Amino acid sequence: xxxxxxxxxxxxxxxxxxxxxxxxxxxxxxxxxxxxxxxxxxxxxxxxxxxxxxxxxxxxxxxxxxxxxxxxxxxxxxxxxxxxxxxxxxxxxxxxxxxxxxxxxxxxxxxxxxxxxxxxxxxxxxxxxxxxxxxxxxxxxxxxxxxxxxxxxxxxxxxxxxxxxxxxxxxxxxxxxxxxxxxxxxxxxxxxxxxxxxxxxxxxxxxxxxxxxxxxxxxxxxxxxxxxxxxxxxxxxxxxxxxxx
Amino acid sequence: xxxxxxxxxxxxxxxxxxxxxxxxxxxxxxxxxxxxxxxxxxxxxxxxxxxxxxxxxxxxxxxxxxxxxxxxxxxxxxxxxxxxxxxxxxxxxxxxxxxxxxxxxxxxxxxxxxxxxxxxxxxxxxxxxxxxxxxxxxxxxxxxxxxxxxxxxxxxxxxxxxxxxxxxxxxxxxxxxxxxxxxxxxxxxxxxxxxxxxxxxxxxxxxxxxxxxxxxxxxxxxxxxxxxxxxxxxxxxxxxxxxxxxxxxxxxxxx
Numbered sequence: 001x002x003x004x005x006x007x008x009x010x011x012x013x014x015x016x017x018x019x020x021x022x023x024x025x026x027x028x029x030x031x032x033x034x035x036x037x038x039x040x041x042x043x044x045x046x047x048x049x050x051x052x053x054x055x056x057x058x059x060x061x062x063x064x065x066x067x068x069x070x071x072x073x074x075x076x077x078x079x080x081x082x083x084x085x086x087x088x089x090x091x092x093x094x095x096x097x098x099x100x101x102x103x104x105x106x107x108x109x110x111x112x113x114x115x116x117x118x119x120x121x122x123x124x125x126x127x128x129x130x131x132x133x134x135x136x137x138x139x140x141x142x143x144x145x146x147x148x149x150x151x152x153x154x155x156x157x158x159x160x161x162x163x164x165x166x167x168x169x170x171x172x173x174x175x176x177x178x179x180x181x182x183x184x185x186x187x188x189x190x191x192x193x194x195x196x197x198x199x200x201x202x203x204x205x206x207x208x209x210x211x212x213x214x215x216x217x218x219x220x221x222x223x224x225x226x227x228x229x230x231x232x233x234x235x236x237x238x239x240x241x242x243x244x245x
Numbered sequence: 246x247x248x249x250x251x252x253x254x255x256x257x258x259x260x261x262x263x264x265x266x267x268x269x270x271x272x273x274x275x276x277x278x279x280x281x282x283x284x285x286x287x288x289x290x291x292x293x294x295x296x297x298x299x300x301x302x303x304x305x306x307x308x309x310x311x312x313x314x315x316x317x318x319x320x321x322x323x324x325x326x327x328x329x330x331x332x333x334x335x336x337x338x339x340x341x342x343x344x345x346x347x348x349x350x351x352x353x354x355x356x357x358x359x360x361x362x363x364x365x366x367x368x369x370x371x372x373x374x375x376x377x378x379x380x381x382x383x384x385x386x387x388x389x390x391x392x393x394x395x396x397x398x399x400x401x402x403x404x405x406x407x408x409x410x411x412x413x414x415x416x417x418x419x420x421x422x423x424x425x426x427x428x429x430x431x432x433x434x435x436x437x438x439x440x441x442x443x444x445x446x447x448x449x450x451x452x453x454x455x456x457x458x459x460x461x462x463x464x465x466x467x468x469x470x471x472x473x474x475x476x477x478x479x480x481x482x483x484x485x486x487x488x489x490x491x492x493x494x495x496x497x498x499x500x
């Protein structure tokens with residue numbers, strides 16, 4: 001029953017996010033601040049993880065190809081497919097659920113605990129629009145982060161492949177270019193946009209509707225991470241079934 | 246002037262407000278007092294429009310809140326200022342930005358006009374040198390003064406304060422009390438304070454409403470509270486030996 005109530009409250013929050021908009025001059029500042037916090041602030045960790053995970057994917061693929069019949073360029077092909085289809089959009093989104101999601105929940109939750117949200121409501125401001133909408137707009141730039149993750153993942157794979165001696169640079173590049181299907185990029189970006197919406201709204205919901213004190217802010221952040229990850233994984237399955245099968 | 250008529254509010258089975266009627270006059274500082282759990286905060290939230298009473302009405306200078314449409318409610322809310330118990334300053338903004346916030350949200354003033362107005366109210370609460378500080382760098386008393394400055398910057402008609410003295414030392418508490426009273430008279434606004442602090446009651450309570458178990462048990466002025474023989478009120482107000490003696494001295498002087 002509680003789950004049903006929460007699902008209903010979540011969709012009401014989504015509706016309220018678009019109601020009674022905040023003055024544009026104020027909203028603009030909030031959007032830029034959230035772009036800085038959520039997008040620019042995540043680039044470092046995304047770049048680091050993408051580069052090294054790209055390398056690990058390449059090494060593992062290369063080490064598992066033992067048959068001499070299988071061409072060496074398949075390492076590049078497998079790395080590209082893994083990174084574009086799954087690692088960049090989904091795995092990075094799970095990481096972002098931890099980084100960005102817990103930031104959103106704890107910042108909004110702290111505002112709830114310290115009555116800052118009440119202060120907004122007393123002033124007649126639509127607090128949900130004021131707090132959640134700029135995060136939603138900022139995260140519409142999330143595909144930009146994922147593009148960087150895709151690029152650096154493939155570059156990381158190339159570095160590991162060439163410097164680890166698993167194949168030549170030419171083989172790797174041949175593999176990366178082999179049987180490229182442009183729709184896979186579209187599929188990845190469709191997933192990314194959906195995950196961006198989830199990343200902005202589920203942690204906001206857990207922060208906005210939390211009750212209690214500092215301890216509950218921590219608990220809400222953990223719950224938000226768990227639910228954001230669960231929803232991302234489920235939507236990943238549904239979208240893959242719908243778009244690729 | 247705020248008029249409250251037979252306000253009832255429940256949460257599930259818990260009947261918190263059981264028919265409160267009273268009025269709060271313009272230019273006067275009114276205090277709502279009572280024990281914890283007496284319904285003070287729920288009553289204040291009803292006055293602020295954050296809770297909708299199930300029964301009864303609240304009118305603001307003749308405008309009944311429940312009969313207003315969404316835009317009128319929003320307009321009325323922008324005429325309210327609120328000082329929260331924990332100040333509720335926006336911790337991502339400087340003190341100056343906090344004070345300018347209601348102006349940015351509700352007026353079309355230029356930046357320099359907003360800065361002038363914010364400087365004026367910061368000067369009024371004696372914080373002219375704290376513009377660029379973050380709320381976390383300010384003391385409890387300073388935060389309360391910033392909250393007052395933010396509450397009055399947009400020239401509200403109604404000022405609500407939820408335990409403005411909590412967590413403050415007695416000297417700072419008196420400064421805050423006097424500041425609220427001065428502002429109330431200066432700007433001729435309707436001020437309602439939720440308080441536990443008996444010093445505030447004695448100092449600035451031009452009208453006092455005593456709540457007990459969701460009902461109005463007594464109302465009167467700070468002068469009347471010395472004379473009342475209502476046991477419910479005297480038990481609460483004169484629970485400390487000091488106030489018992491103060492009352493005794495007051496009554497002896499009067500005789």
